[in-house]
Amino acid sequence: MARAYDPLFITSDNSPIDVPSPSSSSMTLTKDELKRIAAYKAVDFVKSNMVLGLGTGSTAKHAVDRIGELLRQGKLENIVGIPTSKKTQEHALSLNIPLSDLDAHPVVDLSIDGADEVDPRLNLVKGRGGSLLREKMIEGASKKFVVIVDESKMVKHIGGSKMALPVEIVPFCWKFTAERLRRVMEGYGCEAKLRLGGEKGEAFVTDNGNYIVDMYLEKDMGDLSVVSITIGFDAGVLSCMEYMKAAPWFEDEEYKTGSCCLSYILKK
Ligand SMILES: O=C(CO)[C@H](O)[C@H](O)COP(=O)(O)O
Incomplete structure (x- = not known):
């Protein structure tokens, strides 16, 4: 109770x-x-x-x-x-x-x-x-x-519950995508685990036929914009986190988001 x-x-x-x-x-x-x-x-x-x-x-x-x-x-x-x-x-x-x-x-x-x-x-x-x-x-x-x-x-920062931050990814070469995700969040003490679900220990498969990598973070990611944009641009990633429009973006955040997108596109 x-x-x-x-x-x-x-x-x-x-x-x-x-x-x-x-x-x-x-x-x-x-x-x-x-x-x-x-x-x-x-x-x-x-x-x-x-x-x-x-x-x-x-x-x-x-x-x-x-x-x-x-x-x-x-x-x-x-x-x-x-x-x-x-x-x-x-x-x-x-x-x-x-x-x-x-x-x-x-x-x-x-x-x-x-x-x-x-x-x-x-x-x-x-x-x-x-x-x-x-x-x-x-x-x-x-x-x-x-x-x-x-x-x-309610957490002070994303990952604060020390439970998983799920990311839905394509099954094709999932280890490649999971390792890329781990590297993006490496600085925050990240562990990336493929979610298992089947009786024989096989991967959990979502309603859309995808896999989920659960990210466990030791530290606060701070400003989420860099991580979320990098994750969002990864070709193997389908979905991660939601953003509530109710929380206003500050001008400098919009600027940072714009320049993050640009530098990511230029790097590719
Ligand atoms: O995102 C979800 C399912 O994908 C759920 O909304 C979230 O897991 C909360 O579930 P619960 O209400 O059982 O605590």
Whole structure:
């Protein structure tokens, strides 16, 4: 059992969310019950006729449950869900939530999902559940993105939980890409491990047929722009981290990002 605490909400436009705090006299809630309360509150943003990005993970599952329930009760109508994983797709179908994809609905009104780490600038680590590429594509196409996290996910810097920073990569010559990633983050005490998942110890394969390399970092990467741009430009890399537009870029960061891109292109 976890002690009662306030789940934390982050929205992509920083709009405030009124979350009822369990009073000190209230009974102690399990972590999962708190996730459910938080997820239900996030679903308050959902209105009829919306195209919704449906997240993946134990927190997002509660939101999907709630959307299914409101549809069944007739309190929501004409919802189209875009699932971020096969698991979420199956779950949503079992609840009779109508589904589609980004080809048919390139603009998503709202996405709701959990996260693995959130830093003070609202950079997100996602994908410990293995769905990062689809999550990033769908959530990136969303007008609004509500991220539901508990206190354990809030970190001072990315990698601060000492748990994995997942990177989705192409299986072709994965060792080559994993070694390049390790070298990019070498200065931060980085270890790069191929995620295993199969019964016989084979590589975990994502819904898109890719591999995941989990990066473990000893030290704070500081300014993420250099690392994320270098990773983003690597031909073997498909997805890593999400960036919340709510966190404003400072002018010097934009300049640095521009010059990083340029120097990377010139080096190639
Ligand atoms: O990124 C994800 C899956 O790829 C999840 O959103 C993330 O792992 C959080 O999961 P949970 O809500 O179970 O803690």
